Amino acid sequence: MSERLTADVAIIGGGLMGCSAALALRRMNLSVVLLEQGWCGAQASGVNYGGVRRQGRPVVQLPLSQRAYAIWQRLPQLIGSDCEYAISGHLKLARNEAELASLEDYRGQADGFGLQLEILGREALRQRYPWLGENIAGGSLCPGDGHANPRLVAAAFALAARNHGADLREGTTVESAVFDGRQFTVCAAGGLEVKAKFLLNCAGAWGAKFAEQFGEQVPEYPIFPNMWVTEPMPKLVEPNVGIVGGGFYVRQVARGNFVLGGGRGTGQLAIASTRPDSAAMFASMRMACEFIPALRNALVIRSWTGVEGALPDHQPVLGPSVTTPGLFHAFGFSGGGFQLAPAVGEVLADLVAHGATATPIEAFSIGRFNAAS
Amino acid sequence: MNEPRIVIVGAGPAGVRAAEVLAAVGLRPVLVDENQRAGGQIYRQPPAGFVRSAKQLYGFESAKADALHHTFSQLLSHIDYRPETLVWNCDGRQLDLLDRGQQRSLPYSHLMLCTGAIDRVLPFPGWLLPGVYTLGAAQVALKAQGCVIGSRIVMVGSGPLLYLLAYQYAKAGASIAAVLDTSSFSGKLQATADLLKQPLTLAKGLYFLAWLRCHGVKVVEGVDKIAVSGEQKVKTISWHKNGREQTLECDAVASGFGLRSETQLADLAGCVFEFNQLNQQWLPQRDLAGRSSVKGVYLAGDGGGIAGADAAELAGKRAALALLEDLGKTIDPREGRRLDRALQRIQGFRRGLERAFPAPVAWARECADEEIICRCEEITAGELRRVVNHAGTVEMNRLKALTRVGMGRCQGRVCSAAAAEILACSAGKSLTEIGRLRGQPPIKPFPVVVGVALSSARETS
Numbered sequence: 001m002s003e004r005l006t007a008d009v010a011i012i013g014g015g016l017m018g019c020s021a022a023l024a025l026r027r028m029n030l031s032v033v034l035l036e037q038g039w040c041g042a043q044a045s046g047v048n049y050g051g052v053r054r055q056g057r058p059v060v061q062l063p064l065s066q067r068a069y070a071i072w073q074r075l076p077q078l079i080g081s082d083c084e085y086a087i088s089g090h091l092k093l094a095r096n097e098a099e100l101a102s103l104e105d106y107r108g109q110a111d112g113f114g115l116q117l118e119i120l121g122r123e124a125l126r127q128r129y130p131w132l133g134e135n136i137a138g139g140s141l142c143p144g145d146g147h148a149n150p151r152l153v154a155a156a157f158a159l160a161a162r163n164h165g166a167d168l169r170e171g172t173t174v175e176s177a178v179f180d181g182r183q184f185t186v187c188a189a190g191g192l193e194v195k196a197k198f199l200l201n202c203a204g205a206w207g208a209k210f211a212e213q214f215g216e217q218v219p220e221y222p223i224f225p226n227m228w229v230t231e232p233m234p235k236l237v238e239p240n241v242g243i244v245g246g247g248f249y250v251r252q253v254a255r256g257n258f259v260l261g262g263g264r265g266t267g268q269l270a271i272a273s274t275r276p277d278s279a280a281m282f283a284s285m286r287m288a289c290e291f292i293p294a295l296r297n298a299l300v301i302r303s304w305t306g307v308e309g310a311l312p313d314h315q316p317v318l319g320p321s322v323t324t325p326g327l328f329h330a331f332g333f334s335g336g337g338f339q340l341a342p343a344v345g346e347v348l349a350d351l352v353a354h355g356a357t358a359t360p361i362e363a364f365s366i367g368r369f370n371a372a373s
Numbered sequence: 374m375n376e377p378r379i380v381i382v383g384a385g386p387a388g389v390r391a392a393e394v395l396a397a398v399g400l401r402p403v404l405v406d407e408n409q410r411a412g413g414q415i416y417r418q419p420p421a422g423f424v425r426s427a428k429q430l431y432g433f434e435s436a437k438a439d440a441l442h443h444t445f446s447q448l449l450s451h452i453d454y455r456p457e458t459l460v461w462n463c464d465g466r467q468l469d470l471l472d473r474g475q476q477r478s479l480p481y482s483h484l485m486l487c488t489g490a491i492d493r494v495l496p497f498p499g500w501l502l503p504g505v506y507t508l509g510a511a512q513v514a515l516k517a518q519g520c521v522i523g524s525r526i527v528m529v530g531s532g533p534l535l536y537l538l539a540y541q542y543a544k545a546g547a548s549i550a551a552v553l554d555t556s557s558f559s560g561k562l563q564a565t566a567d568l569l570k571q572p573l574t575l576a577k578g579l580y581f582l583a584w585l586r587c588h589g590v591k592v593v594e595g596v597d598k599i600a601v602s603g604e605q606k607v608k609t610i611s612w613h614k615n616g617r618e619q620t621l622e623c624d625a626v627a628s629g630f631g632l633r634s635e636t637q638l639a640d641l642a643g644c645v646f647e648f649n650q651l652n653q654q655w656l657p658q659r660d661l662a663g664r665s666s667v668k669g670v671y672l673a674g675d676g677g678g679i680a681g682a683d684a685a686e687l688a689g690k691r692a693a694l695a696l697l698e699d700l701g702k703t704i705d706p707r708e709g710r711r712l713d714r715a716l717q718r719i720q721g722f723r724r725g726l727e728r729a730f731p732a733p734v735a736w737a738r739e740c741a742d743e744e745i746i747c748r749c750e751e752i753t754a755g756e757l758r759r760v761v762n763h764a765g766t767v768e769m770n771r772l773k774a775l776t777r778v779g780m781g782r783c784q785g786r787v788c789s790a791a792a793a794e795i796l797a798c799s800a801g802k803s804l805t806e807i808g809r810l811r812g813q814p815p816i817k818p819f820p821v822v823v824g825v826a827l828s829s830a831r832e833t834s
Contacts, residue, residue, distance in 0.1 A: 039771055046774060151774040159764055231782055231818060255750075276814065278462060278469050282476070285821050286828035296825060299818035301782050 002191035005167065007031040009352055010186045010196035012174050012210055014040035016338065017330045018202035019157035019168075020345025023079070026164035028353050033194045034166060035186065037173040037206075041154025044204050044337070047306030048225060049249060049261045050150040051240055052339045053090045054115055055142035056106070058315065060363040061340070062113040067359050068343035069144070078342075079160040083152040084254065089239035090145035091129070093291060094137045099244040103140040115142050131236050133291050147240055147251050150338060157345075174203075177213055179324050198326045198352045205269060205309035207317065207331025211366065214324045218369050219312055220332045224265035224305040226280040230298035232256030237292060248287040250295075258295060260288055265305030276303040310334040318344060318364035320351060328352065329366055377700055380405060380468060380479060382460050382638060383487035385413020386682045387674025389445050390689035391485050391696075396451040398702060403453040403479065405460055405470065411445045413489055413674075414509065415682040417516040418442065425519055432541060433577055437682070462814035463641040465667075471819060476827045483669045483696055486639055487689060488676035490632040493790050495736050496744050496754075499601030499610075500628070508534045508629030512541070521547040523625025527610050529553040529599055531730040532631040533578055539590065540581040549590045550623045553612055555630070556730045557595035567725025570718050574683075591621075597733065601626055630732045632679045633790055639676070640812035643667050648805040651727055652678055654790070655809040661713055663692030664699075671696055684719040687712050737791075737798035746795060747788040749781020754795050761799040769808045772796050782818055785810045 009025050011018045014036025022032045034040075052072055054065045076082050094100035100119075107117040118141045125132060125139050162168050173189045177199060184199040201210045208220035233256050240251040248262035262284025267274030281303055289296050309332040311317065316334065321327035328351050330344050337344070343359065350357035379395060381388045384406035395402045404411075410418040416438040419425060431438040448454075455472060462469035467480040492507035499505065504523060506514075508530060511522050521542060527550050528539045539552045561568075568575045585592055598613040611620040633654055640646070644657035645666035656678050663671045673692040674685035691712040694704050740746075742755030760766050760775045769792070772778055778792045779785030785792070789810050797804050 039768065042771070042774070155764065155771075155775060230821065272811075275464055278464075278478075278814075282824040282828040285824035289821065289825045296822045298821045299782075300815060300821060300824075301818050302780065302784060302813050303815070304813050 002193070005033050005192070005194045007033040007167065007194060007196045009033075009198040009200060010184060010194045011035065011200040011202055012177065012186065013202035013204055013206070013331070014154075014158060014168060014170065015043060015202060015204050016041060016045035016154040016157060016341035017204075017333075017344050018200065019154050019161055020341050021200055021202060021330070021348040022161035022166040022168070022345075023157055023164060024345040024349035025352060026161060026166050028349055030349075030352065032161070032166040033196065034161070034168045035172045035174050035188050035192075035194070036168065036170045039170050040158035040168060043306055044308040044333075045154035045341070046151050047227065047304055048150050048308070048335070048338050049227060049251075049259065050147045050338060051090070051145075051249065051251070052085060052148050053142070053145045053240065054113075054339065055090045055110075055117065055140065055145055056092060056242070057336065059109050059113075060315070060360075061336070062110060062115075063360050064340055064343050064347070066113055067346070068340050071342035071346070072148075072339075079156045081152065081156045083156055084149035085146065086148070086254070087144060087146040088251070090142045090242065091139050091239040092242050092244060093139045094244050095135060096137050100138040102244055103138070107140060116144060117142055131292055131294055133289075133293050136291065141239065145240065149253075153338070153341075174210070177210060179214065179327065184326065198328070200348055200352075201327065201329045201331060204331055205307045207309055207329065211317070211321075211329060214321055214327055216321060216323055216366055216370070218317060218332065218366060220309050222267070222269055223308050223310045223335060224267045224274050225261055225308060225335060226263045226265045226276050226284065226303070226305055227259070227261045228276070228281055228284075228300050228303040229260070230258040230295070231301050233258060233294070233298055236294055241291065243287070243291070248284040250288055250292065258298060260284060262287060267305065267307060269307060274305045274307060276305045308333070308335055316340075316364050317366045318347065319361050319366065322365070322367045322370065375482070377482045378480060379403065379483040379485065379696065380481040381485040381487060382468075383413065383489055383674065383676065384408065384411035384445070384454070384456070385487060385489055385674060385685060386415065386441055387676075387685040387689035387692075388413070388485070388487035389441055389448070390686045391487065391673055391693040392448055392452050393444055394690050394693035395696070396448055398697060401452060402485075403455060405455045405458045405468070405479070407457070407459050409457055411454075411456070412438065412442060414513070416441050417513065419517055419519060423519055429545070430516055432544065434682070441686070459817055460638060461816055461819050463638050465643050469814070471823065474823065476823050481669075483671070483699075484642060485671045485673060485692060485696065486642070486676055487674045487685070488635040488638055490634050490675035490679055491786060492629040493631045493633045493732065494787050495630045495733065495791050495794070496740065496746055497599045497601070497628070498741065498744065499603070499607070501745060501748055502601055502603055502607050503605065504603070504607030504624060505601055505626045505628065508532075508538050508627050511627035512538050515541060515545060521545065522627060523607075523623070524548060525550045525623045526625045526627065527551045527553060527621065527623045528627050529555070529596075529610070529612075530629040531556045531732060532629060533726060533730065534629060534632070536578060536581040536585065538627065539585055543585065543588060543590060549585070551591040551593065551621055552585060553596045553599065553610075554592070554594045555596055555599070555733050560731065561729040564725040564728035567721055568729065570725070571722035574722060597735070598739070599628075631730065632675065634676050634678055635786070636676065637784075637786070637812045637816040639665060639670070639672060641814060641816070642670050644670060646809060649678060651724060653732060653804065661716070662695035662709070663688055664695055669699070680716075680719055680723050684716055684723075687715050687719070691716065737794035740791075740795065746791050747778040747781060749783050749788070750777040752776050752778045757792060757795045758799045761796060766796070767800045767802055767807060769793060769796060769810050773810060779810050784813070784816065
């Protein structure tokens, strides 16, 4: 069986980045074919923690993050569902004075980006959040941050893109992508061939593989977030809770379950090969109970992991190719892409339609790796 | 070569017979079991101090139960037996155990999975009312605790367990108001040829039926549209027979539509699965001897496909022989062939049982939108159908992701059969096409406090 398609834009990867780009492009009336090896949103986009968080991001990400924040507020109008998005706040805890100082320092750096960070000392924190444990020096609250259900978001973007006329092909593995100086030809298993003027590489942990086909070397590696969830518990914790330096993060969803993460699972570049790691789970259990002692009484009902793409500097690759005109990359979000994704889609659409975007993305250029070598 | 580290999971008929074969050649397998005492579900032993006799507990099967329990007691000093221990994870090299409240890791070189079965649950109106049990749970109540589920009980569903349990309950002095069989008399007649492959077992089944009828128990075959109602608990049950509705007062209902293999550990161990038409379930691939697709992992008993207790004993022995062979030990090939033949005969009988007691074919079509399918997450049939129609979902894990079905405490052990039927029916696909839920640890809930204690101990040591 062979099938030939032509579109303005071909997209490799049906994760949150690819799906939000597909929707943004369709809203500009450009034709789109998206190729996804599995199901849209079933990999990193679907298995991550679901934090819609700006606090703690590197300052260079904040303009992009703020653009995304504005889109999150109108999710129902955009994709027909709020995907359980809740503005619950994000509380980052400090165990000692040094960590608290680092939170104050960050508040200074992030000033002017509209995060409205509030630093809380030991007593203020205990008063506002009586469920917190003992050994906490303070914390920083970003009241506008929150969370959403990752299982629903990419699927909803995919559905919205499809309803807007994007041609989404699931179960379609891309085998090669080439540029002949005029247009791209993308060949997929099963004999599908797509010709397009523009190509978006939104292939997540597989992104470096496609960049390489265009002569661009990126030191991307897979990471496997270690996640677990408890049975439903009485409503107790409103904000997302994290800790300076990472190690664990937790939120309680509307149904009462606590969703937690910390440490890494194991696996290879195939979602079927990934496994959560018991020891990592035990370690994050201990941390979680130190900060939220009530969790001691919970039962874990499931743990999981998945594949995410990461880069050594923990910044994504986002922007134009340095070798190939019409090729744009968006991958390797290093565990922090969920909140950014709606803006990434718009930025990619800007780049395709206008050759430029108003959002500063220079820090994420793929050229930073070539320069280093 | 290092001493093999053999772990058997499940101390039912398959696990005990496997341990017996291995211990006989001087190996010392670890036998891990979730229950307090050995015997599995079928030959479940009451807690120490309960005084019902084997004859009372197991009826016709008391000699087999006695023999298995006797073998086990002789084995005890030759094996490493770990009762009250839940295996909640397997990473392909080692098991994670919840051993009487403690987390332990148990590495293995060879893993024998004898994990048994659970009732196939197909919801009907009122199935969540207090007083509605599965057949399996009702049997556990009788065997383990010597109690019955009500004072006026209706047994409903399909499968041989329906009649066996009704008989066991009646013999124990319980009042059975009715036995409602969703399979028909004519279907059973068509299956007779296969059923005659085990004439003794067939005779027992016929005996239960005759005994129940002689003792005035109402037995109705070919019923459909079962519905239970009541305010706070079961008060009445209604059904249709030949298009006519009938109602009966009762205070407890036991229901079941056959059994499903417990395959979660095989999944986590990395076994390849295939859809089994006879069982109407995805099962780990295995050869006749019980070898799975993963080297060193074996399957025996109902956990690898439903075949009953007699087959489980044979399969436990057969898989243990295969394990010995794989270790390079010399085994008597005649013994293997004898077991293979016996297992094949039972498999023929089993085909007959499936024809005699098919799961209700129209169930998924007729199940009302408001019926709760996943009781942990309170997901209705209507919500599942809406996602299939709205998002075009055609695969089980996608259905889970988008609806939460199978995401609760049971992790799909109870609800996935019904959810799969609804998905397949709504999407116009076969059960094979929609795939199966991917397993995740823990296979049963795991207490956070145990993980915390372990992590703290590691820190201080």
